[in-house]
Amino acid sequence: MGTLHTIxxxxxxxxxxxxxxxxxxxGDVILMIEDGVVGARKGSSFAPALAAxxxxxxxxxxxxxxxxRGMKPEDVLEGVKLVDxxxxxxxxxxxxxxxxxx
Amino acid sequence: MSDENRKKFLYINxxxxxxxxxxxxxxxxxxxxxxxxxxxSLAFIDDGVYQLMANQETAGVGMKNFSKTxxxxxxxxxxKLYVEKESLAERGLTAENLMPIVYEDEDEDYAEKPSLxxxxxxEMAALIQTQDVILSF
Numbered sequence: 001m002g003t004l005h006t007i008x009x010x011x012x013x014x015x016x017x018x019x020x021x022x023x024x025x026x027g028d029v030i031l032m033i034e035d036g037v038v039g040a041r042k043g044s045s046f047a048p049a050l051a052a053x054x055x056x057x058x059x060x061x062x063x064x065x066x067x068x069r070g071m072k073p074e075d076v077l078e079g080v081k082l083v084d085x086x087x088x089x090x091x092x093x094x095x096x097x098x099x100x101x102x
Numbered sequence: 103m104s105d106e107n108r109k110k111f112l113y114i115n116x117x118x119x120x121x122x123x124x125x126x127x128x129x130x131x132x133x134x135x136x137x138x139x140x141x142x143s144l145a146f147i148d149d150g151v152y153q154l155m156a157n158q159e160t161a162g163v164g165m166k167n168f169s170k171t172x173x174x175x176x177x178x179x180x181x182k183l184y185v186e187k188e189s190l191a192e193r194g195l196t197a198e199n200l201m202p203i204v205y206e207d208e209d210e211d212y213a214e215k216p217s218l219x220x221x222x223x224x225e226m227a228a229l230i231q232t233q234d235v236i237l238s239f
Contacts, residue, residue: 003230019116019148023227099230100238102116 001096002027009102010038011046020101021049026056029091031083037065042077054079062088109234110141115150117239120165125153128239129171136178143182143233144175145226150239151189154200154218169201176205181217188223 005024011017017039024030030053032040039046040061053059063082066073073082083091092098113132119125135142146154153172160167175183183203190196197220206212221229230236 003236015148016116022223023147023230025227025231097230097233097236099114099236102238 001094002029004028004091004095004098005030005101006098007032007036007039007101008034010035011049012038016101017046018049021053023099024053024057028057029095030057030059031088031091032059032061032065032080033088034062034065037061037069037071040066040076040080041071042075047077050077051079060087060091108139108141110143110232111135112143112145112230112233112236114145114147114236114238115153116148118149118152119158119168120160120163124239125150126168128237129168131237131239132175132180133178136175136180139179142180143184143229144180145184145186145229146189147186147226148189149193151185151193151195151200154183154185154203155195156199156201173201173203175203176217181205181215182219183217184219184221184226184229186223186226187220190220 002025005020005028007017007020007030009016013035017036020030039050041047050059059079060081060083061076063084066076076082113128115125115128117124132142132144158167158169200218203217204214205217207215
């Protein structure tokens with residue numbers, strides 16, 4: 001079952017995102033929401049750290065939060081999947097627990 | 103409370119005390135969970151380890167010193183306080199910088215036992231996987 005990790009802070013603002021990556025186990029899901037979607041952008045200095053986690057975890061970003069910040073699907077790191085709010089709900093039901101990184 | 107209604111609650115604390123209200127609010131919620139006889143564990147990660155510092159003196163900042171509450175948690179059956187070793191080391195801290203926190207073991211003639219459990223990052227990640235409910239502060 002594993003854990004759904006939600007991250008709502010930019011990796012450029014504080015260390016929450018790095019701590020999230022460090023505590024997500026293989027088979028877990030990571031979902032970027034709110035300012036967390038800043039970490040999804042292709043070509044950023046954070047992208048290599050996120051890309052490295054793709055081999056062990058499924059990684060998602062919330063589409064409406066990307067759009068609100070002027071980012072398009074093609075701006076997102078390859079391998080990161082987009083979900084809408086209904087997809088967010090589905091992820092919470094698929095995993096055994098939710099761990100929010102603030 | 104029957105075992106089927108008893109869940110494993112993990113409270114993750116990642117912020118230093120006094121700068122924001124998170125640490126104090128976490129303590130309040132921990133005590134509520136304990137009152138409902140849940141299986142409560144606390145995790146101290148990143149700046150959260152500062153909540154456990156010894157010798158907190160808050161008179162100068164005009165705020166209530168709530169650090170003594172951590173030492174009373176044992177009386178509320180909250181006896182598992184997991185501290186991440188890497189978070190201490192990154193901040194130039196060691197276990198000796200933290201308050202001694204103990205509980206009385208009623209099964210062993212009320213012998214005092216340590217509540218602080220020092221774990222590395224991978225052990226903390228594994229701990230998360232064993233929980234029913236996680237509350238983050």
